[in-house]
Amino acid sequence: MTIARLADLADPALAPRLVVKVGSSLLVDKQGQPRRAWLQGLVAELAAARARGQQVIVVSSGAIALGSRRLGMKGGGRASLADAQAAAAVGQIALAGLWADLLGAHDLAAAQILLTLEDLENRPTYLNATATLGRLLDAGAVPIINENDSVATQEIRFGDNDRLAARVAQAAGASAVILLSDVDGLYDRNPRDPGAIRIETVQGITPEVYAMADGGSASGMGSGGMTSKLQAAEMAGLAGIALTIGSGLVDAPLARVIDRGVGTLFLPVRKAGAMKAWLGGRLRLKGSLVIDDGAEQALARGGSLLAAGITAVEGDFARGDLVAIRRKDGALLGKGLAEYDAPACHQLQGRPTSEHQAILGYAPRSAVVHRDQLVLL
Known part of the structure; x- marks a missing residue:
């Protein structure tokens, strides 16, 4: 049996290991403050997934946004590479503490892992990440993963956490990825256009599917857009991993995606072996x-x-x-x-x-x- 519909994402038999990605605009408000009430609701959903027998990994944006506020930087910390690196160094402490506090309220241990593109492009360090993730999950922890923006450069970086989430899912042997963002799925055209229709299920990323993508991040706070999400779906699909795009602009976002079926589910068309999936996911x-x-x-x-x-x-x-x-x-x-x-x-x-x-x-x-x-x- 394989994942065939959004409701299957709550089935521990079909989706024993989930990766949930949270975008910057969901985690941090316009003033650079954590959206704590919303995060409490999401963490309650993650705890419920754990209670029904699913292991969970979180790929969390937000370090640069949090750090730039604390440092008083203009442009959200993205005015220059140096600003982004400095903001990330400060923001990662706040981000890790936030997740540890919220998960701790449900008696769940948070584990921070910072990764660079090079960490997952290099085969030995990729396998090390795989081993670490497996051990943390077996020990009952919830890994909180982000790109290591303090050392990443413009030339050597994922550039967005959508593709990082897909790559982490490959390394962790996950069953599915849920990308929570400021859109509730893939539309046949720009969702702001009248008559735009959300696509419920996609099987295989084709040039026609890419043509539906709209380039930017609606909030202006994150670094990804629909194109990066489609690239993530393509990477995940190569490893036999289903990927879903859903909106986080609501309370209890996982319930909206899974229970109400509001999102786009990308089904993998085939499953390559572990080595070939790693090759297919490499970006450089x-x-x-x-x-x-x-x-x-x-x-x-x-x-x-x-x-x-x-x-x-x-x-x-x-x-x-x-x-x-x-x-x-x-x-x-x-x-x-x-x-x-x-x-x-x-x-x-x-x-x-x-x-x-x-x-x-x-x-x-x-x-x-x-x-x-x-x-x-």
Whole structure:
């Protein structure tokens, strides 16, 4: 049995482990103060989920907003990278204390984990995070996770907690992700437009689904928009994880999503193995390999990427780096670990395997990207 409707998110048999993401505009008001009464209601819902046998992880925004108020910063702490890093350093203390206090009222222990993009892009630290999350949940704690904004840079960061939530769900082996935000789901157009219709269920993220997205965060306080939520759904789906978008602009938001069915449920279309799900969720691509139709068909049949099917090599990457595999029109087809660096790929592109040893001067590898180190999206 698998999750098929929003009501299934309350079933411990179908959703034994949940990730709930809370956006900045929900946690902090316009004056930079915690929305404590609303949070008390949400925590009561999380405690109820625990009581019925579900494990819960919270991905919480709000550190920058809380810290900027305490430091008296203009622009909500986002005027510069230095402001954001400083505000986050102060705000994380307040944020952790807030969650610890509220969960403690239900006799639940809060555990803080701060992550950077690099922590989850690197395989050993990703596995360390997996082990830590598992142990905390088994011990009865509620992990409270946020991006480590005090050390993250603009070049090396998730940039929003939607994708972080999906990545954490992969690492934790979660069944579902619930993104609470300032919208109550995906609409077929901008929800402010007259006649906009909320989509109840989506199976597979297609270009047509992305075309429905509206770019920004409505509150101006957070960093994500609908596009980042769709990217999160795509990442979660690759690991066989369902993802839901629901509004947190109400009291008891989980009940509105689960009991009343107000939200959009994204169903995974397939489940990749753990290694391939990790590859598919990685965000830092070092280059691209553009392939022809024959190579695309071979990949669809489960084959490796051979040099003969490569029509262009883009970027400067080393052996073992993650590269994009793209169609001729630039559309992203998949991701994989390169078996050669960029100069060698330039030498080999379009050439049959029988010529590789003469070109390279050494015994060639079996493929440019081996099927075991490649995931199609």
